[in-house]
Amino acid sequence: MTWAELVMANRTQKGFTHDYDIVYGPVANDRVYLQFGLYESGAISIDTLIRELKTYKLIDQYLFHTEKALTALHFIEATKIE
Numbered sequence: 001m002t003w004a005e006l007v008m009a010n011r012t013q014k015g016f017t018h019d020y021d022i023v024y025g026p027v028a029n030d031r032v033y034l035q036f037g038l039y040e041s042g043a044i045s046i047d048t049l050i051r052e053l054k055t056y057k058l059i060d061q062y063l064f065h066t067e068k069a070l071t072a073l074h075f076i077e078a079t080k081i082e
Contacts, residue, residue: 001018002046002050003023003024003025003026004036004039004046004049004050004053005046006018006020006023006025007025007028007032007036008036008039008040011033011036011040012040018065020065021064021065021066021068021069022062022063022064022065022069022072023062023063023065024060024061024062024063025060025061026053026056026058026059026060026061027058027059027060027061029058031056032053032056032058035049035052035053036049
């Protein structure tokens, strides 16, 4: 399942779940959802959706969905910002 397919399933399937420990991909903001709306309506294909999203300057995120994923995290350091 691609990131785009996962986001689409999450948007359209009530109670959607998955078995991934960690999901990595761009933050799905309002601009992204506009493109997903076009895909959902059949106006664009999945290939066009992905190509369009690649032109956006999106910020990536990691989502830790399971306890197993959280155990992979290790504290390294903290920096106080004033």
